[in-house]
Amino acid sequence: MAKTLLALYDNPDTASEALSSLGHRAVEGVRVVSPAAYPVVHQTGKPGPWRLMGFLAFAGGMLGLTTAIVLEAGSAAAHPVLHVGGKPDVAWPAFGVVMFELTMLGAGLTNFVSLIVLSWLSRRKIHRKAREAVTADRVAVVVPVGGKSDNDIAAIRSDLAGAFRVEVMP
Amino acid sequence: MTPAASLPMPAIERDTLATFKTPGRRYWLALLTAAGITALGTWTFAILMKRGLGITGLDEPVMWGGLIASFVAFIGISHSGTLVSAILYFTRSPLRSSVGRSAEAMTVIAIMTAGLYPLMHMGRTWFAFWLLPYWNQRQLWPNFHSPLIWDIFAVCCYMTISILFLYMGMLPDLALLAKRVKGWRRTLYRVMSLGFSNTDAEWNLFERAYPIFAAVAIPLAVSVHSVVSWDFAMTLVPGWHSTIFAPYFVAGAIFSGLAMAIILLAFLRKGYNLHAYLREAHFEILAKLLLAMSFVMTSVYLTELFMAHYRGSPTEVSIFTFRMFGHYALVYWVIILCNCVIPLLVLFRRFRRSIGWMVFVSVAVIIGMWFERFMFVVTSLSHNYEPYGWRFYMLSAKELTLCLAGFGFFALLFMVFAKLLPSISVSETMQAQHAAAHAGDEGAHG
Numbered sequence: 334m335a336k337t338l339l340a341l342y343d344n345p346d347t348a349s350e351a352l353s354s355l356g357h358r359a360v361e362g363v364r365v366v367s368p369a370a371y372p373v374v375h376q377t378g379k380p381g382p383w384r385l386m387g388f389l390a391f392a393g394g395m396l397g398l399t400t401a402i403v404l405e406a407g408s409a410a411a412h413p414v415l416h417v418g419g420k421p422d423v424a425w426p427a428f429g430v431v432m433f434e435l436t437m438l439g440a441g442l443t444n445f446v447s448l449i450v451l452s453w454l455s456r457r458k459i460h461r462k463a464r465e466a467v468t469a470d471r472v473a474v475v476v477p478v479g480g481k482s483d484n485d486i487a488a489i490r491s492d493l494a495g496a497f498r499v500e501v502m503p
Numbered sequence: 504m505t506p507a508a509s510l511p512m513p514a515i516e517r518d519t520l521a522t523f524k525t526p527g528r529r530y531w532l533a534l535l536t537a538a539g540i541t542a543l544g545t546w547t548f549a550i551l552m553k554r555g556l557g558i559t560g561l562d563e564p565v566m567w568g569g570l571i572a573s574f575v576a577f578i579g580i581s582h583s584g585t586l587v588s589a590i591l592y593f594t595r596s597p598l599r600s601s602v603g604r605s606a607e608a609m610t611v612i613a614i615m616t617a618g619l620y621p622l623m624h625m626g627r628t629w630f631a632f633w634l635l636p637y638w639n640q641r642q643l644w645p646n647f648h649s650p651l652i653w654d655i656f657a658v659c660c661y662m663t664i665s666i667l668f669l670y671m672g673m674l675p676d677l678a679l680l681a682k683r684v685k686g687w688r689r690t691l692y693r694v695m696s697l698g699f700s701n702t703d704a705e706w707n708l709f710e711r712a713y714p715i716f717a718a719v720a721i722p723l724a725v726s727v728h729s730v731v732s733w734d735f736a737m738t739l740v741p742g743w744h745s746t747i748f749a750p751y752f753v754a755g756a757i758f759s760g761l762a763m764a765i766i767l768l769a770f771l772r773k774g775y776n777l778h779a780y781l782r783e784a785h786f787e788i789l790a791k792l793l794l795a796m797s798f799v800m801t802s803v804y805l806t807e808l809f810m811a812h813y814r815g816s817p818t819e820v821s822i823f824t825f826r827m828f829g830h831y832a833l834v835y836w837v838i839i840l841c842n843c844v845i846p847l848l849v850l851f852r853r854f855r856r857s858i859g860w861m862v863f864v865s866v867a868v869i870i871g872m873w874f875e876r877f878m879f880v881v882t883s884l885s886h887n888y889e890p891y892g893w894r895f896y897m898l899s900a901k902e903l904t905l906c907l908a909g910f911g912f913f914a915l916l917f918m919v920f921a922k923l924l925p926s927i928s929v930s931e932t933m934q935a936q937h938a939a940a941h942a943g944d945e946g947a948h949g
Contacts, residue, residue, distance in 0.1 A: 345937060365703040368679050369930040371937055374706045381704025386711040390719075404636055408644040420648055430653040430730060434660040434723070441664045441719045445671060448712040449697050455704035464700040468682050469516040469929060 336479040336503055338489060339463050340496035341471050345371040347495035348472040352376040354492035355476065364459050366466075366473040373472060381455040390444040397439020401432040460502050515932050519676075519925045520683060522775040526922065530774065537915035544908020547901050548623055556626040558901045565884040565896035570624040572877040573906045576759065577617030577913070578658065578731050579752070579872060583760020584610030585665045586724040589717035597939070598788060600931040601780045605771060606764050607669040608926065612916040613763070614662045616909050623905060650733040657730035661723050668720050671713065674699040675930040691923075701930075728756045735879070742822040742883035747810075751803045755872060758796035758842070762868035765789050767917060769862045771926055780927050783856060790855040793868065797846035804843070818888055825886045826878060830895050834878050841871025873906075 342348040345367065352373060355363050367374050409422040420427060456464065463475045474493065478486050493499050526534075551558055561568050584606035591599035622628045634655050636645050645652045678699040681692035699705060732752035735743040745751075765786065772781040811819040826835045845867040848854040855861065885896050898906065920926070 366701055367703070367706065368701055369675070369933040369937070370706045370710060371934060374703045377703045379703075379707050381707045383704075383707040383711045386708060386715060390712075390715045405647045408636065409647065412642050412644055424648055427648040430650075430726075431647060431656045433726060434653075434656045437719050437723050437726075438660040438663060441667060441716060441723075444712050444715050444719070445667045448671065448708055451708050452700075452705045453698055455708065456698070456700045456702045458704070459700070459702050464702060465682070467679075467701055469679050469933065 336477065337460060337463075337501075338476045338478055338486075338493065339460070339466065339500045339502050340474045340476070340493040341466055341498045341500075342474065342496050343470055343472075344495075345369075345373045345472050348474050349373040349376060351474055351493050351495055355474075355489065358488065358492060360476060360489060360492075362477040364463075364475040366459060366463055366475070368467060368469045368472070371472070380458075382451050385451065386444065386447055389447040390440045393443020393447075394436045394440035396443070397435040397437070398432055400439070401428070401435035404435075405431055462500075462502055515927075515929055515936070516679070516683065518777065518779065519680070519927055519929050522777070522921065522926060523684065523688065523923075530918070530922075534915065534918050537911045537918060540908055540911025541915050544905055544911060547904045547908065548619075550901065551623060551626070551905070552628055556624075558899060560897050560899040560902055562894065562896070564887055564892050565881060565894060567624075567880050567884060568896055569877065569898040569902045569906045570620045572873065572880045573909050574617050574620035574624070575731060575752075575876040575880070576873045577613045577620070577909060578728060579756035579759040579876070580763045580869075580913075581610045581613035581617060581661075581665070581760065582724055582728050582753070582756030583764055584608070584613070585661075585668055585720045586757065587760070587764070588668075589720045589724075592714070592717050597935055598785055600928050600935040601782075601785055602764070602768060602789075603931070604669070604672065604928050605767055605921075605926050607665065607672065608917065608920050608924075609760070609764060609767055610665045611662070611669050612913055612920065613760075614658065614665060615916070616913045618658060618662065619909070619912070620905075650730065650737045653730045654734055657723075657727045661727040664716075664720055664723050668716050670695075671709075671716060672928060672931075673924065675701055675709070676925045676928060679929060680925060725753055728752045735883075740883045740887065741816075741818040742826075742879060742886075745807070745810075747803065747806065751807075754796060754799045754803060755875065758793070758800055759869060759872035761789060761793045761796060762865035762872070765793065765861055765865040766869070769858050771921060772858070775921065775926070777927060780932065783858065786858050786861055787855055790849045790861050790864075793864070794846055794849040794855075797842060797849075797868075801843045804839070822883060822886055826882050829882070829886065831878060831882050831885075834874050838871050838875045838878060841867040842875065845871075 340348075340351065342351070348365065348367075349372060352363060352365070353376070356376070363377055364380065365373055365377050405428040406423050409424075459475055463473045467473050474496070476489055476493070478489060481489070490499060559568060559570070588599065588603040588607050591603060622631055625631060633643075634645060634652070645655075647653075674696055677692045677696035678701055681689055681696055684692060729749035729752065732748040736745055736748035738744060768781050768786070768789075771777055808823055811823045825831070845864055848860065848864055853860075854864070881896050885894050887893070
């Protein structure tokens, strides 16, 4: 029995229409692979752990800040440095710049690594064939049909009618 | 659904792929010229490492000269790319899809070039790692009270974030183009795309991650040039010790960065036949921004003079008089001509709509801004508090070679970048065209 239907579109708006029809039929688990962030991408209920990104970036920023504090205050306390302009060894205003830079660096690096790792985790839920099928002029709609009756599958196929190709994937 | 939303998507991809084709004779000539200048610079750098800073014109009291001026100039050029791209992203400007990628690449390449100059200026470049904070047997740590160490951190952080910002924006394009290209380029793009597959979940992550990155990049861009300015402003040297320096440097950086962006975009448009994406209207917008920044710079120059005069400090008056009428007067008036007078051409529609004239204005601005950095680095040191210590400094031929080599290295890297990687964002252009097509439909129906 077919587990997934892969429909390929040469127009993102036709794919969008298909998703609307599937939505009316309350078909769940529909996914899209798109060459650009067209509106159709946002019609699948925003899957993926994207909500984590802000928290992770914030955590990375705090880690960067902590690193800066430890590095500056720790090294100054452990090994007193040359006195510049009579400032104390641990001079917070002077340390502010490096703290800011490392906070931003931590947030940026964490953000990038999070994107790569979470993307890797989330894309595995979509069949490789569907991901490989998408090029600049193709949008793929992936519909899970495992456990559905033949009538339901036929109805879903009719919703995907605008596709230039519909394939059945295991 | 209206058929107007049907997109000419392959055209965008085809035009981008066309930039990867075997280059023509003019490209090779330009590349060889840039490579030649870079090779000459590398040779001079090797001589500098062998013989030390004695081959430069540096001598007491002028211990910062052309190399530091070039460092500041390239940091300035790097400023606009990431900053402008991030601002255009937040303002949802249609300019971004065409201009953003090249501007970001310009930032990365300029900051890489800038980073070479402090290494040269050290003389003993092989001890550069002493600047890094690491546990060592000498129990020595960098002095975190010093603006020079802030500078190391600021430049390194900005370079890292700029590289990642450029790279992150390219991920969707690399994933798409890997399916079109062949051979080593296909392998390169597959590896570089890090498995990005353009799924809906990945787009959701991307659309959350990208603004966070842009929000990080904007304050970093402003901070890096402020921190560079504090290398000077935190000292008590006349002409440097000023609270206006940070915004002055940031404004100057945006000014020179915009000028370089115009030159590079004109090169891409002409050399890679990207007329459809880099339109004259885009250049006109950039030209107006350039003019606005020219006005800001003019006001800064006037403010500096006014403050020096009104404060009544003999040293300050002396240094600004020296700049205008002393040994370096020619430098000063070249700055005024290039940064304040020539950009006024943009006021006239005929000039700002001509890409050739805009390139001329931009080249003048780049020259003017390099001279400006040279002026404030050198004149303040050569005309310090004590008249008996005054000394005339001039670049040695080898120093001049190193300064020019930076531009050769910059051009070389940019030409390689434009041949190797997509210089226009494919996915963003498609998205922008889709949105524009729908906006057009709504307008027609409304």
